[in-house]
Amino acid sequence: MDSDIVLWIVVATALAFDFTNGFHDTANAVATSISTRALSPRIAVTLAAVLNFAGAFLSLAVAATIAKGIVQADLVTPAIVFAGLIGAIAWNLLTWYYGLPSSSSHALIGGVVGSAFVAEGPDAVLGDGILTKVVVPALVAPVLAFAVGGLGILIIYRIVGRQRPGPVVRGFRLGQILSASLLALSHGTNDAQKTMGIIFLALVSNGTLSENADVPTWVVISSAAAIALGTYVGGWRIIRTMGSRIIKMDPAQGFGAQGVGATVILAASHAGFPLSTTQVISGAIMGTGAAKRVSAVRWGVAGNIVVAWILTLPASALVGGLTYAVVALLGTEGLGPLVVSLFALALLGIAGARRLAAGKTLTAEG
Amino acid sequence: MIVPAVTWSLLWQTIWVSFAAGIGVAVLFSLVILASARASDARRAGNDVAAAGFGALAALIFLIFAAGVILGVQVMLTK
Numbered sequence: 001m002d003s004d005i006v007l008w009i010v011v012a013t014a015l016a017f018d019f020t021n022g023f024h025d026t027a028n029a030v031a032t033s034i035s036t037r038a039l040s041p042r043i044a045v046t047l048a049a050v051l052n053f054a055g056a057f058l059s060l061a062v063a064a065t066i067a068k069g070i071v072q073a074d075l076v077t078p079a080i081v082f083a084g085l086i087g088a089i090a091w092n093l094l095t096w097y098y099g100l101p102s103s104s105s106h107a108l109i110g111g112v113v114g115s116a117f118v119a120e121g122p123d124a125v126l127g128d129g130i131l132t133k134v135v136v137p138a139l140v141a142p143v144l145a146f147a148v149g150g151l152g153i154l155i156i157y158r159i160v161g162r163q164r165p166g167p168v169v170r171g172f173r174l175g176q177i178l179s180a181s182l183l184a185l186s187h188g189t190n191d192a193q194k195t196m197g198i199i200f201l202a203l204v205s206n207g208t209l210s211e212n213a214d215v216p217t218w219v220v221i222s223s224a225a226a227i228a229l230g231t232y233v234g235g236w237r238i239i240r241t242m243g244s245r246i247i248k249m250d251p252a253q254g255f256g257a258q259g260v261g262a263t264v265i266l267a268a269s270h271a272g273f274p275l276s277t278t279q280v281i282s283g284a285i286m287g288t289g290a291a292k293r294v295s296a297v298r299w300g301v302a303g304n305i306v307v308a309w310i311l312t313l314p315a316s317a318l319v320g321g322l323t324y325a326v327v328a329l330l331g332t333e334g335l336g337p338l339v340v341s342l343f344a345l346a347l348l349g350i351a352g353a354r355r356l357a358a359g360k361t362l363t364a365e366g
Numbered sequence: 367m368i369v370p371a372v373t374w375s376l377l378w379q380t381i382w383v384s385f386a387a388g389i390g391v392a393v394l395f396s397l398v399i400l401a402s403a404r405a406s407d408a409r410r411a412g413n414d415v416a417a418a419g420f421g422a423l424a425a426l427i428f429l430i431f432a433a434g435v436i437l438g439v440q441v442m443l444t445k
Contacts, residue, residue, distance in 0.1 A: 058443055132373045140377060144384055151385075152392035159396035163403040171399035182435065186442045259395065260388040266438040267387040273380040 009337045010078045010202040013085045015226045018195040020092040021104040022052060022230020025191065027238040028101070028281045029183040029231075032254035035243030038173035039180070041234075047177075048184040049232035055188020056196075056224030070109055070129040071116040078202050079332035080115045080324060085198070086344060087111025087320025091312060093348075099237035099245070100308040103276040106134055107316040108194065114317030115324035134313060141275040142283030142309075145264055149287030153256035157292075160252070172251035179259040186265065187277065188227060195223040242282060245301050247289030257284040279309060387434075394431040398424050 029051075030044035039047065088107040095102045109130075116124040160168050199219045203209040209216070243249075249257070261277075261284035268275045282305055289297040327336030405420035 136373060136377065140380070144381060148385055148388035152388055155389065155392050156396045159393070160399050160403070163400065164407070167403040167406055168399055171395075171402060175395050178435065182438060182442075185439070189442055255395065256392060260392055263387045263391045263434075263438070264384040266441045267383040268380045270441045271376060271380040271383045273376045275380075 004206070005334045006078045006082070006332075006337050007202055007206040007208065009341050010082050010085070011199050013082055013089070013341060014195050014198040014202070015222055017085045017089050017092075017104075017108065017198075018192065018223055018226035019230035019233075020089050020096075021191050021195075022049075022227040023233045023235040024092045024096055024102075024104050024230075024238065025187055025278060026231045026234045027242045028277045029180045029187060029258075030234075031239045031242035031281075032249060032258045032285065033173075033176045033180045034239060035249055036173060036176060036251040036254040038176040038251065038254065041239075044180065045232050045234045047181065048187075049228040051181055051184035052188035052192070052231045053224045053228035055185040055190075056192035056227060057220065058185070058189050070126055070133060071112055072120070072124045072126065075116065075120045075124045076112070076201075077119070077332065078205055079327050079337060080112065080119050081198060081202065082337050082340075083115035083118075083324035083327055084108065084112030084320045086323040086340065087114055087316040087318070089344075090319045091316040094315075095308050095312075096235050096237055098304075098308075099241040100305055101238050101242055101278045101282050102305075102308045102312045103138075103278045104191065105194070106138065106276060106309075106312045109134055110313040110316030111320035113313070114320030114322075117317070118321040118324045119328070130313075137273065137275050138279065138309060140273075141268075141279035142286075142306075144268075144275070145261055145280040145283030146287035146290070148264055149257055149260050149284030150291035151287075152260040153253055153288040153291045156252050156256055169251045172255040175255040175259055176251065179255065179262045183258065183262050183265075183277065183281075184231070186262070187231075188224065192223045192227045195226065196220060199223070241301065241305075242285060246282070246285050246298060246305075247296050249285070249288065253285075253288040253292065256288040257281060260284055391431070391434060394427055394434065398428045398431060401427060 026045060026048055029048045030039065030041075033039040034041050034044050085108070088104065088111040091102070091107040091110070092104055113125055113130065160171075196215055196219050199222075200209070200215055203216075203219075204211055204213075247253070258281065261281045264284070265275060265277055265280050268280075286297050286302055323340060327340055330336035330339050401420045401424035405417045405424060408414075408416035408420055
């Protein structure tokens with residue numbers, strides 16, 4: 001009975017993370033398209049939500065095993081996963097509040113690393129895995145995207161610079177719709193699978209499923225629905241930051257950032273070195289701005305984003321670790337996860353009610 | 367901690383593949399727009415032959431671009 005309670009709490013928390021992942025990462029696919037008026041805000045998030053939902057069904061190989069190669073897999077328990085998810089959700093909500101784009105995947109890895117460290121000690125954490133799968137890609141992604149995006153926009157301006165603005169603007173807006181669609185589909189395929197992997201692992205560790213079982217249909221549908229719903233709700237604060245606060249972009253820059261960014265993400269995946277979508281698109285936006293004029297980039301905003309990237313792993317690890325400590329104190333077999341999740345829900349409810357009462361909600365309409 | 371050699375080789379491969387693909391996409395899509403704009407200009411000037419030629423060129427480059435998009439979807443599904 002107790003293990004069933006923990007199982008369903010982990011499932012609900014994984015779906016909550018999936019939802020925050022959706023609304024936190026909406027900006028990657030739609031921010032530049034909204035900024036350059038290639039798409040209206042509501043149509044942009046609707047398109048992204050539908051493609052995220054569809055993307056979740058395109059590939060069901062649960063390869064995106066949580067924190068694979070980063071913590072000792074055989075030591076991971078449902079309580080560790082639960083605490084890690086809380087760490088990731090907390091970081092996603094905090095960075096959303098400040099309008100800062102940061103990697104949801106890095107937050108999840110950080111959360112699980114922190115909870116595994118507190119639960120099992122330093123031996124549970126694989127330092128080489130963190131270095132090669134998080135630190136090095138995090139250093140490479142923004143610099144590479146900055147360089148490719150900057151060079152790309154210079155070439156674009158060179159090729160179309162003397163044409164009449166009308167066809168050029170229309171053309172790049174169409175290109176942005178295409179690249180936004182590709183990014184949204186890719187996000188659904190990649191990130192919804194992480195949630196499916198977490199739920200599948202929880203079901204296996206609880207003995208509900210065997211390791212060789214297929215992913216249940218309800219897991220696929222609920223993961224797809226959660227990420228799509230999160231995407232549709234839209235993290236408008238982050239969309240505003242990526243779309244207009246880093247640079248004021250024209251449609252060519254929008255395509256340069258998003259189209260070239262999407263290409264870099266897929267090329268890196270093809271080369272076997274997956275990069276954070278958030279870091280690539282943000283870096284490409286900065287690159288397309290700086291290539292036009294260095295002062296076109298609001299470096300203060302860019303600096304805040306970089307600080308958020310640096311803090312993602314340690315901050316989510318800290319929350320994940322603290323959460324596990326509280327869970328362990330109350331009991332990992334039922335009471336701990338139950339009390340923590342009720343406390344988290346109460347906090348979210350109070351914060352949401354206060355924001356609604358203050359009328360500060362940012363929406364598609366502005 | 368030392369970054370394993372396999373990571374360095376993947377890193378270099380990622381950098382050159384990203385540059386090649388990213389710049390390739392920027393060039394191809396810009397050429398589609400350039401050819402389309404030239405076709406539109408030729409049509410406005412009443413030069414139907416040039417308009418058809420630029421239109422066909424735009425379509426051809428777009429097909430190459432579309433093949434790149436299809437490759438991207440394939441990468442997405444097989445990674």
